[in-house]
Amino acid sequence: MTRSKRSKSNYRGCLLGGAIGDALGAAVEFDSLSQIRARFGPGGLSDFAEVYGREGAITDDTQMTLFTAEALIRADNRKHVMGEASVQEVAVAAYLRWLHTQGEPYGSIMRDRGWLVDQQELHAHRAPGNTCLSALHGAGHSPWEFGTPRIRVNNSKGCGGVMRIPPVGLTRDLDPFQVGCELAAITHGHPSGFFAAGVLAQVIHALSLGDSLDEAIDGCLRGLDNEEMAETRRAVTQAVELARGSEGTPEDVERLGEGWVAEEALAIGIYCALKATDFEHGVLLAVNHGGDSDSTGSITGNILGIVYGLDAIPRRWLQRLELCDVITQVATDLWIHFGEGDKPEWADFEGQGQPPDWERYPGN
Helix, strand or coil: CCCCCCCHHHHHHHHHHHHHHHHHHHCCCCCCHHHHHHHHCCCCCCCCCCECCECCCCCHHHHHHHHHHHHHHHHHHHHHHHCCCCHHHHHHHHHHHHHHHCCCCCHHHHCCCCCHHHCHHHCCCCCCCHHHHHHHHHHHHCCCCCCCCCCCCCCCCECCCCCCCHHHHHCCCCCHHHHHHHHHHCCCCCHHHHHHHHHHHHHHHHHHCCCCHHHHHHHHHHHCCCHHHHHHHHHHHHHHHHHHHCCCCHHHHHCCCCCCEHHHHHHHHHHHHHHCCCHHHHHHHHHCCCCCHHHHHHHHHHHHHHHHCHHHCCHHHHCCCCCHHHHHHHHHHHHHHHCCCCCHHHCCCCCCCCCCCCCCCCCC
């Protein structure tokens, strides 16, 4: 089989696809399937619906995904200049900047504020997860004391760790599973809460290198080989087996759970991606169920976006997506740092001095 590494279009598709799924699901996040059908008809939701005062509004899922991407770029810049960087420490600071957008200032973290936190549309409350808020409040007292897979800050396996992790899969020279687990464990201490994130990061990474979705999932399952990983492995295995033998209905999706916890959100995202005939079909399947529809839509959109690329996303959704330009810029910057191909912005940078985007992503 010929493997084709993904292009800038795929990187943009990954982040924008996740944001589209998030925005679609936001309007029905707390509705049951029967309520969704009563509101939108037997076929369920088929387009953006107004939520948070507009159509195409993103939630904390996309907000935190953007700050994950920022952390990865800033860590890469720090590595270029200083020779090494702790991605997890940089990510804690990035997530505290997100917490600042939610009205909780942390002065020392804002010293090298960069570009992203100044995007005023990010300063909006979009049902942020209580676990993320409480864990980051703790980290804010001492930014370099935070949860890890070994030192666990709580016993939460909510999906707030996995939904923000896809940018990790777009990096190079990092172990995506390990880093995905580490970044999720900052706020979520249950093994399923961070192992699910590691799996999603690894799946996205394999897809970015040209693997098929089946190959990417199989590779992850082979690595889930100890007792603490068993719940995540069962959830992914159930999704794969259900995809082989079901029609792909909302009722089938609900057999995997509601998506409020990490392994269920991951399983639903994988199932809907496996059943998708195209991007639109997959993300609509992922949001039309009773449960955490924005997170399952986001995960499915990330996966299908990296597989199909930007051109597969309906333009009518991109035109109405909140912060579309910002998300596109962040995805492009991820490509410049970690993708392969022509990068004219970096043509004159040879590792001497500060990288060209240091002002946007300071590595101090």
